[in-house]
Amino acid sequence: MSSQSTAPSTGSRAGASVRRAGTKVVHVLLLPALLIGLYAYSSANSDSYYTPTPDLIAAAFVELWFSERFFADVLPSLARLAAGFAVSAVLGVGLGVLLGLSTRVRALFEPVLEFLRAIPPPVLVPLMILLAGIDDSMKVLVIVSGCVWPVLLNTVEGVRAVDPVLADTARCYGITGTTRLRVLVLRSASPQIMAGLRLALALAIILMVISEMFASSSGLGFAIVQFQRTFAIPEMWAGMVLLGLVGFVLSTLFELAEGRVLGWYRGLRAANRGE
Amino acid sequence: MSANSAGAGAYTGSPGATTNHQGERPTMLKVTGLQKIYNGGASAVEAVRDLTFDLGEGELVCLVGPSGCGKTTLLKCIAGLMPPTSGTVELAGQSVTAPPPGMAVVFQEYGRSLFAWMSVRANVELPLKEKRIPRGRRDELVDESLEAVGLTRFADAYPWQLSGGMQQRVAIARAIAYEPQVLLMDEPFAAVDAQTRADLEDLIRQIWQRMGVTVLFVTHDIDEAVYLGERVLVLSSSPTVVQDDITVDLPTERDQLTTRQDERFTELRARVYAQIQQAKNGTGADQDAASVAP
Incomplete structure (x- = not known):
């Protein structure tokens, strides 16, 4: 198609990359657009008060979240989420390394941990209210009580799976103590740790909402329940949409971070598959 | 720089002597009465029975033995990675x-002994950092050793981007940059293809001659042992003892073609082979002795 000169050829190459990007956007947006269309159609044909049409939801969304409610509800929620996730990550990785490195500590802790893990975090909310009150620390505790497990268990697995040959190599070259922890144990366990953190992130959003549904005066979970009770149905939907978007953005950010941390791991796996 | 090339000639004329060969050289590595029993619940397995040998400074010695004779156990004991049941190792x-x-x-x-999350350069440099070698000297050592194994161009690559033979060369570069007194090699070329293997064998001879490092090279390959070594220690089957100690009186300069066609090479090879056959058969009846009561 570009037999005349080189200029059209580069032009068509740029065109091709634009087209490729366009195709990608279509791929990403096709299903959401279809689902929204389907919902628009069924809600327009329904006289149920509880399923407002998308334009009503969109209007409520803009009105709600582009106002001071963003600072009153969204930011506190995100702050609790961040705090709960961070504490879970530090606690889970720290404890996981400890348990993963020592068989004795593991044997000591395992039964208790298995029991604690089996308790569904939402049932801890009443207890947490008694112990920690109804402020932010209760909500962070609820998030941590659920999120710490996937991080902890994955870290233990990752630390235990450190290659014995690599561990011997490190010993031979005098790599011990904190250097060993930093360059061998944590790096080698990082694929499992990241998998645990990814699970924890999804759980953290759920638990954030749940913790805010009880004895709360701010936050997304609180707002959604309040809208539902006051029959502010489009607003309730707008809250749910925002939660979905928050989850989507966070998981995209996480993926970017993971790409940086685990670039070597992806390459290694691709190389192994290629052989 | 290397006392070895000069010293190697001293061995000529005493083919097949089974005494130790340090001669005038000081002892670098001394293994005395080494025994290793694995305690495994109901039954204990004696992997290594009674090994005594020593390496003079700057020697290149190959350890060869039938498969399953406890070579890796021995090497781990020597490296200090595993405590022997009895006996001592002195460096x-x-x-x-x-x-x-x-x-x-x-x-x-090799694939499991390199840090997959670090570049080739970082892999070689890490032990030097731990040794607290100052930056400038460290860079020098890394550059030199990568140059010696011919991987200068790949310093910034990840190990898994390289072929098997190249990965093993990274491991060798890391070892020589560390400037050890003794270099232990545990069947380092068993998992690379034949051509790469020949290149790597020559590389080891070269490095050994240039650096004057003492090398203990464990292999199951008889040809490799004779081609590489100044001395070959033949191990018996498990429970392992030193069955024979053979001086390789081949010229210091070795060549994959001419050395391997050398009449003396063939003789030595035959002798090691016979010893290993004997090791396999000789202790065949004794196999049950490998399991001793706990």
Whole structure:
């Protein structure tokens, strides 16, 4: 198609990359657009008060979240989420390394941990209210009580799976103590740790909402329940949409971070598959 | 720079002597009465029975034995990675109870002994950082050793981007940059293809001649042992003892073609082969002795 000169050829190459990007956007947006269309159609044909049409939801969304409610509800929620996730990550990785490195500590802790893990975090909310009150620390505790497990268990697995040959190599070259922890144990366990953190992130959003549904005066979970009770149905939907978007953005950010941390791991796996 | 090339000639004329060969050289590595029994619940397995040998400073010695004769166990004991049941290992007069600073090890599983999350350069540099070698000297050592194994161009690559033979060369570069007194190699070329293997064998001879490092090279390959070594120690089957100690009186300059066609090479090879056959058969009836009561 570009037999005349080189200029059209580069032009068509740029065109091709634009087209490729366009195709990608279509791929990403096709299903959401279809689902929204389907919902628009069924809600327009329904006289149920509880399923407002998308334009009503969109209007409520803009009105709600582009106002001071963003600072009153969204930011506190995100702050609790961040705090709960961070504490879970530090606690889970720290404890996981400890348990993963020592068989004795593991044997000591395992039964208790298995029991604690089996308790569904939402049932801890009443207890947490008694112990920690109804402020932010209760909500962070609820998030941590659920999120710490996937991080902890994955870290233990990752630390235990450190290659014995690599561990011997490190010993031979005098790599011990904190250097060993930093360059061998944590790096080698990082694929499992990241998998645990990814699970924890999804759980953290759920638990954030749940913790805010009880004895709360701010936050997304609180707002959604309040809208539902006051029959502010489009607003309730707008809250749910925002939660979905928050989850989507966070998981995209996480993926970017993971790409940086685990670039070597992806390459290694691709190389192994290629052989 | 290398006392070896001069010293090697001293061995000529005493083919097949089974005494130790340090001659005028000081002993670098001394293994005395080494025994290793694995306690495995109901039954204990004696992997290594009674090994005594020593390596003079700057010697290149190959350890060869039938498969399953406890070569890896022995090497781990020497490296200080595993405590022997009885017996001692001494490096330059110092008893080895933990991995000593003057020892570097190259393992067979190159893919598993390199840090996959670090570049080639970082892999080679890491032990030097731990040794607290100053930056400038460290860079020098890394550059030199990468140059010696011909991987200068790949310093910034990840190990898994390289072929198997190249990965093993990274491990070798790391070992020589560490400037060890003793270099232990545990069947380092068992997992690479034949052509790469020949290149790597020559590389080891070259490095050994240039650096004057003491090398203990464990292999199951008889040709390799004779081609590489100044001396070959033949191990018996498990429970392992030193069955024979053969001086390789081939010229110091070796060549894959001419050396391997050398009449003397063939003789030595035949002798090692016979010893290994004998090791396999001789202790065949004794196999049950491998399991002793706990």
